[in-house]
Amino acid sequence: ELKVEQNPLFLSMQEGKNYTIYCNYSTTSDRLYWYRQDPGKSLESLFVLLSNGAVKQEGRLMASLDTKARLSTLHITAAVHDLSATYFCAVDEASGSRLTFGEGTQLTVNP
């Protein structure tokens, strides 16, 4: 059974600081997704990583995928309050569209 683990689960950081969220998964897969969820809202797609070594950046967020290590990272640069949300990574098993999600990382950016 595929397991996806994120850490940390809770992250409180100051504006302007950098930090990394880690996503480890237990099976071979080269399809990993990052989503953002605001309280009471749905999931917003952030990044789609489809191959080993993939790196994508959007604004202050950068995601990478290492399929050999079964690890993805979401790096936050110079955090701002608007980034406060819960971030999920999800792995797509090879059998098709069946996302297994991590527990989520609740990020709070304080002024």
Next chain:
Amino acid sequence: KAGVTQTPRYLIKTRGQQVTLSCSPISGHRSVSWYQQTPGQGLQFLFEYFSETQRNKGNFPGRFSGRQFSNSRSEMNVSTLELGDSALYLCASAWDSRNTEAFFGQGTRLTVV
């Protein structure tokens, strides 16, 4: 381009009742997946439909069922509701299910009392 539309947005049901939730995918998308989100269990996969066929199913009891119509719209049904079925039910739409991005609807918040 319209996004994924889920109806209704909120529902309150009584234990033992049944409920049907609806999801209209993005135009042209043929894959529809359903997920349950609860504080205790997180986001869990329910099932996926592609071209009216169920292709994947998660570990949920048979009380949870779904279907997809020829226009790709999907419904999920939960029979004999239990308190533990209270959750946010999210539908995701994709053009195809492989290597394509899934877009989520706003969800249906189901409360069972």
